[in-house]
Amino acid sequence: MSAEVVLRTIALGKQYKSKRWAVQDVNLEIHRGDIFGFLGPNGAGKSTTIRMILSLIAPTAGSVELFGHQLSTEREAALAKVAGIVEKPDFYLYLSAFRNMQITGAMTLGKTPLRTMIMDSLQLVGLAGRAFDRVKTFSHGMKQRLGIAQALLCKPEVIVLDEPTSGLDPQGMKEVRELIARLSREHKMTVFLSSHLLNEVEQVATRMAIISKGKLVAQGSVEELLRSKISSVKILSEPVKRSTAILKKMKSVSNVVLNGDGISATIEKSDIPKVVKTLTAAECKIYSIVPQQSLEEYFLSVTEE
């Protein structure tokens, strides 16, 4: 708990030209060494938040702090040890991967990065063999990996990745996830990663926040959030129709849905014995009550309102 906070947003908010808040009152705290998952459905405000963190757009309200430096007043110091990719990976298509790395690297280091540094980074994402090809000839997946390579080039302490696996095939996704885990483990990097994929965050993240319609709905360690009071369960009980009707009538049970493989419902853990008692009293036969502890269920329950 005493870990250093490397990235903090304070009441961060953004209104685009329309007066609607695309992001509102977002307070994030990312500690050194975290793999922080920033989860939200399409249009939730993930990219908008990341653009503010990386100084591409100015916040309408609130502020961003990196390594204790205010982004608005000490931009260079704040961003010195930060790198990342925002939305889709774009490059100077008419230049080679190597040249692109030189250009972005020089902007962080103040001098042209060494050839070996660039080749090492490209090696890490498996692009060393294509270093001198124009980026124009790269597939989307290759650009995505080049994006990670250019972010890693200057050995940042915090790396901000906006949906780094979007558009990749399952194999590519797996590789990127493994790379992220490795960066954290071997290079002690702090990773801030946005995603709309629940299993992705579940697999790699240590801490997470959930954003929906521009507002944070939860923040904490992944375990903590999974151990949350709200729990989704799958109930196998017969007769199905009667069981469903009874569950629907109960105050402590919500989101009752009858699917092919049983009844899913949201029940607070402490209420489960009461539900069992009620169903048994009504002469329903309960075969199983299985908790659906996945992030997916949790995610849907907090974002669908």
Add this chain to the structure above:
Amino acid sequence: MFNLIYYELFKTYAKWRTYIGFIAVGLIIPLIMWGMHLQAGHNFVQYQLRSLQSDFLITGNLFNGWSISQIIMNSLWVHVPFLISLVAGDQLAGEATAGTFRLILIRPVSRTRVLVSKYSATLLYTASLLMTIAVLSLGLGLMIFGSGDLLAVDRDMLTVLPEVHLWSRFLLAYSLAIWSMWVIASLAFLFSSFVENAIGPIISTMTVVIGLLIISNLPVESFEPVKPYLFTTYQDVWQQAFKEPVNWSRIAESCGVLGAYSAVFFSMTWYIFKRKDILS
């Protein structure tokens, strides 16, 4: 800073559109030379002399590389701004279109420094284009038509500038032309900061330049009061290099006004760019 400028130049000269300008002047100038060569020049000089009533005695060949180069400077007046805006108008808008602002503006380099390096690259490109015109037109001109004195016509005054002074005259003329064209580059650069596509800045720059050139040069009474405030009124300052004697105070005044315009355009660009939300 030099590193930033180096890479901005690198990006600029790695782009195909940058060479359109060089290719264009590389085609137009030899074409003009060829046309002149066919005419053997005599008609042209005679035309120039016809407007003079005096019985002037001319010795040596007045239709030479120097005069050709001067004619070319006079006739490239609308092409060159277009070629400049092609590159200058793309400097900021091009990065927006390509999405590469997301790559460079998240780096620990202030936007001011990024902008200064881009502006420097734009000015250097403009200078390199004009120097290419100078080298091509003087080089080819002197090769094909030989050297000699330069006949300078100024309203009803005719002066013969001796050959020995011409190198420094042309150096001055091209330096002034570069200074003058930097205003165009600055204007296109400014327009480039508004939008995410290079077509807009190119068209708006050309519209402004042509519109103002017309106002500056039309002998219309009602335009007179605004003329001193238009940069186009001062853009032909390079012609002062061929006046005898050289009117230095006139040159200083023109350069001052042109420089002020460039500075204002750049300051406006900076004000906009510093606050711009990068949404591409």
